[in-house]
Amino acid sequence: MNDQITNSSLLTILSILIPVFPLVGFLINGLLGKRVPEPISGWIGSIAVLASFVCAATIFFTLPATESLSFNLFNWIAYANLNISFGFLIDPLTITMLLVITGIGFLIHLYSISYMHGDEGFTRFFTYLNLFIFFMLLLVMGNNYLVMFIGWEGVGLCSYLLIGFWFKEHENNNAAKKAFIMNRVGDLGFLLGMFALLMLFGTLDYAAVAQAVQGYPVNHGLIVGITLLLFIGAMGKSAQIPLYTWLPDAMAGPTPVSALIHAATMVTAGIYMIARSNVLFAMAPATLDVILIVGVATCVMAAIIGLMQNDIKKVLAYSTVSQLGLMFVALGLGAFSSGMFHVVTHAFFKALLFLGSGSVIHALHGEQDIRKMGGLGKYIKITFITFIIGSLAISGIPPFAGFFSKDEILAKTFEHSPAIWIIVSLSSALTAFYMFRLVYITFSGNYRGTEETRSKIHESPALITIPLIILAILSIIGGFMGLPAITGLTHAFSTYLSSVTGASAGILPEAHHLSHATEYVLIGVAVLAAIVSILIARYMYVTKGQLPANSDAELNGVQKLVSNKFYVDEVYNAVFVKPVVKLSALIYEYVDKLLVDNVVNGVAKVTDLSGRTLRLVQTGSTTFYLLAMVCGIVILFVIRLLI
Amino acid sequence: MENALVSVPHNWYLLLSSLLFCIGVMGVLFRRNVIVILMCIELMLNSVNLLLVSFSAYAQNADGQVFVFFVMVVAAAEVAVGLALIVSIYRNVASTDIDSMKKLKW
Amino acid sequence: MNTIIYTSVLGFICMVAEILNLRKVIIPVAVIGLAAILGLTVMEWGTTATHFNDMVRTDNFSVAFGSLAIIITGLVIALSSDYYKNEQNHISDYMAIIVFTLVGGLVLLSYSNMAMLFLGIEILSISLYVMAGSRKYNTSSNEAGLKYFLMGSFASGFLLFGIALIYGVTGSFHLEAINTYLASATAVSPLFYLGVLMLLVAILFKVSAAPFHFWSPDVYEGSPALITALMATLVKVVMFGAFYRLFSTAFGNLGGYTNWLIALVAALTMVVGNLTALQQVNVKRLLAFSGIAHAGYLLLGILSITTDATSALFYYSAAYALATIAAFAVAIPVFQSAGSELVSAFNGLGKRKPFMAAMLTMALISLAGIPPFAGFLAKYYIFSEAMANGFFALLLIAIVSSIIGVYYYFKLILAMYTQPTDESVDVKFPTVYVVVAVLCVLLSLALGLYPNPVIQLF
Amino acid sequence: MYSVIAMIVCFFSIAGHYVLLNAQFLAIVHIIVYAGAIMVLFLFVVMLLNLNQEPDKSHGKLLRVAAAISGGMLFLVLLLSLNTSETGTFVLPEKSDIGMVQHVGKKLFNEYVLPFEISSVLLLSAIIGSVVLAKKEA
Incomplete structure (x- = not known):
């Protein structure tokens, strides 16, 4: 007994320390500013995150999966009959996120020391990065929605600052602004949801909300409304239709930022939030259906758009959007642990891919257009190999990490509806295709840049390659913590999370389990589709050495060239390539650029316009002001006295 | 003399001061010369004084009359400051037209 | 009461210091004096007299509220030491007027008679008319x-008319007598309601609530920056204090007669406020519109008369005033060195x-109301106040507009961090500005992280 | 110039009303303060600025119409709410000494002594302000 008490108080201290380290790092770097020499500030930042990681790992090993630790640091808001504490909740879900954030965060910090070398904003970069980690930790550690909201706003702010980090280019500012506006739309949803929760339950505490909500009937209108509002928040942060366009634009930030914030951690906050509120969402199956539809749509659409992108980071960005959609599909199916599992594996391989692309960009001194790359495999071997591993993982080739998590979600979709399974599988095959299109265009063939730049290509220093290698290893073995049911072994990950997701499992209708045979077939089809897609990509971009068109005018030329070859090509072109290319271009042009952008921009424009108009009322004429005042008075009187 | 007003209902005084007040307001809105506007504001304050005194007289309560003193103090102070402002502006722009002061807008 | 006397004496000391050739010590004396008065004021906590x-x-x-007003004035006076360093021959006049402004403010926070309300408003306003136009040779300042x-x-006229009507109906200027009349009268005279409306309009004018807000952007822009800071903080806080005092004591039994109107105005x-601010390029104007928007939020606190509402109003006022003073403490040196008050003067300041x-x-x-600073919780408290009163549509407007509002604050942040620097301009921040800014930000942060001592004050 | 004279006439008639309303002391003070001090100040400024040659311009038509309408509306609204009131039943008492110096003075220096003192701060502030604003700098 005594032993337990000391143990839990030790854990409490450790968990408090987790966010403290990055905060200290932020303060040191932020306050000392340029007085800290370049590598030192980088190391301060990295070590702060490493220390958090060690704490998180210690908690992971000491706290049993069945237990959770919740404590209030101080009584934060005591107001009217409302009491909100500033407290932490440490349970398997939190620990999972903690390990991902601090672990991958540390690797990316390490990577950045080399990547950002020589940048004049070096210290500033690490200051922001540590601040980001701090807020992200708050987001996942809080024991109520308000603490989460603080983290939520904080990471949004850091993301905004980091996207616009290289502020000399105007484009970056616009990207930062766009990200900001879209996130605000989402935040509005979250905020309203929070208010509604407060109104309905009088508390924001996770446990209390989960407890209280079970007193309502399933699909109660209010619960559906609240969950929809919260989901709007998640859509903004996790880049779902229609609030996703900021994420590709956010690639204007430095690559480590893209890896950390826009791939591995912040964008998964929405998924974490829904998984954290799994009981709430399970009580509103109608919302889950909405999530499923949005997830599927995002997953497919982003995958199609990804086919046509020529910027190495944009490809990865759309693939992130697509994978996030996949995670929402899992959430929409009520498979919260599967969604979280994909969050973890995705964090491994997407961070790897981004850092790999960063290494490529670094090697080419800032070139991001894949059409100007080619044959890089010869020059930067480590990057090449790790990038392939990442691509295999995202494509879902066994035994890489992505295979396990993707397969799990695919199986779940099949349980729900084979039609959705087909759509999602298709998008998964598209993912494999465009990832390998990227790989082949970038790394195989001949270098297409100038001779002068070719001579300068070099492998990145150890600080860049070591994180790549570690992430590559994680991408290979990461999947084994969640083995599929057919192996007969335990699914370590879902067992670990079961104390969190278990509560909602009882509410949701029991899904009928697939037979082993069906499951084998599903896996077989998915893997086969991925491999075929890869082979098609290989055929198109290696064997035939096709290149993406540089402009619309050239597109026709390329297609003529293609049509002069085999007849098979023509059929293939007419039936598969052309429609897909068209569709991809079409969606990108119309849905993405025209529709989504315009809706979002339209809202901004209306606000802008009304601001402009209202401004003109301020004519500068005192008489006019007085007149307006008298009119206001008369109107007020008339309203109050006569009506 | 003392009986002259006995038959005048109080409402008439209310009416008179409202009318004076509105004349003041309209004067402020119509005129362009800042000095005239200032005088119209004085008129508004005076209508209030009249109102206060009439209330005080009809209710046999001296509080209203005391309050009028404070209104006068404030009116005097306002006029002093206002005219000082006008003089200081006139030195710069050589005009007392309110529409010549439209630089700050939007 | 003692606070008012001491502050008046302090203002008098500032005024005569010039005669005694003590210009150099005026500002330290004023700041120390205000600190001492603050101490004396705080010691009065818990007494009712x-x-x-x-x-x-x-x-x-x-x-x-009085302590808050004293702190605000003290901070502004501290900033003035550098701001007026080239106008030494006027320093004692300016300081005296600023301290008298505070006297007016303190009267407004403790009055219990309409005569005091009226005099308080006039002392506050007349001092500020002078200060707004104190740059004699600057046409903008003249115009402001x-x-x-x-x-x-003009608004004073309405205020007086309202007071006169209320006096006519109730026969008294005393707030409690008015409340007693309200409670006992079988049928409240329509004249009384007219008076309440007139009074309301005048006060709404002073807090710059739409559609009576037109003066504030122009005046804020034209006034000397330091006085803008004073107007944006002290006047707003004090007027809301007076507003709340009036409606909680005199009109406590009005039974929500004005609530609907206040909600509409809010x-x-x-x-x-928020929409117009989007388009502003002048930082002072931007802050003026931000002040208008904040007045809208503060009006939510007036809608209900409870201890919770008092706390929320106080917390919001403190959060708003601290943040605004901090913003001005950074902005004023930038204005001075750049010779411009446009957003572009802040380009590259981050570097x-x-x-x-x-x-x-x-x-x-x-x-902007983003955690962990006090502004967030302030909005939260005041919004829940509106929620508790059932103004849901108003709450929705408040949340949406506050989200629009974030955008224009970030316009300035964006300029600082993402625009190229004009290297030729060198900004020097005098130590006192740095100290004031840091102090305000730290207080704001402390309030945001641990609001309990303040929010449970009442 | 003429408006100043007209204003003075107006003040005198208001003073007459004060007398009729048994506020004799106030009537005297009113004449001294308004006609004697405030209007002289106005006249002084008008002379100083040499404004009497300048014709008083008017606003544009639109603004004038709007001003007339809103001012008229204001009066209408006041009228409507005054008409509904029942104060018409009050009748002025025949004899009253509340407006006499001793009565008003007692009120002023007993009950209203604080506002009286505080208004000194107001005047002080206004004096400093006027001097600061109107003084010509070297």
């Missing part, structure tokens, strides 16, 4: 002073002066 035939009252409300003066006196104010830029960023974040 009436003074001079119940003309003013000392209670927790007056002590809390005149506009403020004309519109302010909604209009929030929308107009040139990262520390002060960070301070400004934090102040703006607090104003």
Whole structure:
């Protein structure tokens, strides 16, 4: 007994320390500013995150999966009959996120020391990065929605600052602004949801909300409304239709930022939030259906758009959007642990891919257009190999990490509806295709840049390659913590999370389990589709050495060239390539650029316009002001006295 | 003399001061010369004084009359400051037209 | 009460210091004096007393808001040491007037008679008319002073008319007597309602609520920056204190007669303030519109008369005032060195002066209502106040407009961090500006992280 | 110039009303303060600025119409709410000494002593302000 008490108080201290380290790092770097020499500030930042990681790992090993630790640091808001504490909740879900954030965060910090070398904003970069980690930790550690909201706003702010980090280019500012506006739309949803929760339950505490909500009937209108509002928040942060366009634009930030914030951690906050509120969402199956539809749509659409992108980071960005959609599909199916599992594996391989692309960009001194790359495999071997591993993982080739998590979600979709399974599988095959299109265009063939730049290509220093290698290893073995049911072994990950997701499992209708045979077939089809897609990509971009068109005018030329070859090509072109290319271009042009952008921009424009108009009322004429005042008075009187 | 007003209902005084007040307001809105506007504001304050005194007289309560003193103090102070402002502006722009002061807008 | 006397004496000392050739010590003396007065005021906490035939009252409300007003004035006076360093021959006049402004404010926070309300408003306003126009040879300052003066006196007319009508109906200027009349009268005279409306309009004018807000952007822009800071903080806080005092004591039994109107005005104010601010390029104007928007939020606190509402109003006022002073403490040196008050004057400040830029960023974040700063919780408290009263549509407008509002604060942040620097301009931040900015930001942060001592004050 | 004279006439008639309303002391004070001090100040400024040659311009038509309408509306609204009130039943008492110096003075220096003192701060502030604003700098 005594032993337990000391143990839990030790854990409490450790968990408090987790966010403290990055905060200290932020303060040191932020306050000392340029007085800290370049590598030192980088190391301060990295070590702060490493220390958090060690704490998180210690908690992971000491706290049993069945237990959770919740404590209030101080009584934060005591107001009217409302009491909100500033407290932490440490349970398997939190620990999972903690390990991902601090672990991958540390690797990316390490990577950045080399990547950002020589940048004049070096210290500033690490200051922001540590601040980001701090807020992200708050987001996942809080024991109520308000603490989460603080983290939520904080990471949004850091993301905004980091996207616009290289502020000399105007484009970056616009990207930062766009990200900001879209996130605000989402935040509005979250905020309203929070208010509604407060109104309905009088508390924001996770446990209390989960407890209280079970007193309502399933699909109660209010619960559906609240969950929809919260989901709007998640859509903004996790880049779902229609609030996703900021994420590709956010690639204007430095690559480590893209890896950390826009791939591995912040964008998964929405998924974490829904998984954290799994009981709430399970009580509103109608919302889950909405999530499923949005997830599927995002997953497919982003995958199609990804086919046509020529910027190495944009490809990865759309693939992130697509994978996030996949995670929402899992959430929409009520498979919260599967969604979280994909969050973890995705964090491994997407961070790897981004850092790999960063290494490529670094090697080419800032070139991001894949059409100007080619044959890089010869020059930067480590990057090449790790990038392939990442691509295999995202494509879902066994035994890489992505295979396990993707397969799990695919199986779940099949349980729900084979039609959705087909759509999602298709998008998964598209993912494999465009990832390998990227790989082949970038790394195989001949270098297409100038001779002068070719001579300068070099492998990145150890600080860049070591994180790549570690992430590559994680991408290979990461999947084994969640083995599929057919192996007969335990699914370590879902067992670990079961104390969190278990509560909602009882509410949701029991899904009928697939037979082993069906499951084998599903896996077989998915893997086969991925491999075929890869082979098609290989055929198109290696064997035939096709290149993406540089402009619309050239597109026709390329297609003529293609049509002069085999007849098979023509059929293939007419039936598969052309429609897909068209569709991809079409969606990108119309849905993405025209529709989504315009809706979002339209809202901004209306606000802008009304601001402009209202401004003109301020004519500068005192008489006019007085007149307006008298009119206001008369109107007020008339309203109050006569009506 | 003392009986002259006995038959005048109080409402008439209310009416008179409202009318004076509105004349003041309209004067402020119509005129362009800042000095005239200032005088119209004085008129508004005076209508209030009249109102206060009439209330005080009809209710046999001296509080209203005391309050009028404070209104006068404030009116005097306002006029002093206002005219000082006008003089200081006139030195710069050589005009007392309110529409010549439209630089700050939007 | 004692606070008012001491402050008047301090103002007098400032005034005569010039005769005694003590110009150099005026500002230190004023700051130290205000600190001492603050101490004395805080010691009055918990006492309830009436003074001079119940003309003013000392209670927790007056002590809390009064302390806030003293702190604000003290900070502004501290900043003035550098701001007026080239105008030494006027320093004692300016300081005396600023301290007298505070006297007016303190009267407004403790009055219990309409005569005191009226005099308080006039002392506050007349001092500020002068200060707004105190840059005699600057036509903008002239114009600001005149506009403020004309519109302010015009509003005073309405204020007086309202007071006169209420007096006519109730036969008294005393707040409690008015309340007693309200409670006992079988049928409240329509004249009384007319009076309440007139009074309401005048006060709404002073807090710059739409559609009576037109003066504030122009006046804020034209006035000397330091006076803008004073107007944006002290006047707003004090007027809201007076507003709340009036409606909690005199009109406590009005039974929500004005609530609907206030809600309407609040909604209009929030929308107009935030939307118009989007388009502003002048930082002072931007802060003026931000002040208008904040007045809209503060109006939510007036809608209900409970201890919770008092706390929420106080917390919001404190959060708003601290953040605004911090913003001005960074902005004023930038204005001076750039010779411009446009947003572009802040270009690249994040690089040139990262520390002060960070301070400004934090102040703006607090104003925008983003955690962990006090601005967030302030909005939260005041919004839940509206929620508790069932103004859901208003709440929705408040939240949406506050989200629009975030955008224009970030316009400034964006300019600091993402625009190229003009290397030729070198901004020097005098130590006192740095100290004030840091102090305000830290207080704001402390309030945001641990609001309990303040929010449970009442 | 003429408006100043007209204003003075107006003040005198208001003073007459004060007398009729048994506020004799106030009537005297009113004449001294308004006609004697405030209007002289106005006249002084008008002379100083040499404004009497300048014709008083008017606003544009639109603004004038709007001003007339809103001012008229204001009066209408006031009228409507005054008409509904029942104060018409009050009748002025025949004899009253509340407006006499001793009565008003007692009120002023007993009950209203604090506002009286505080208004000194107001005047002080206004004096400093006027001097600061109107003084010509070297």
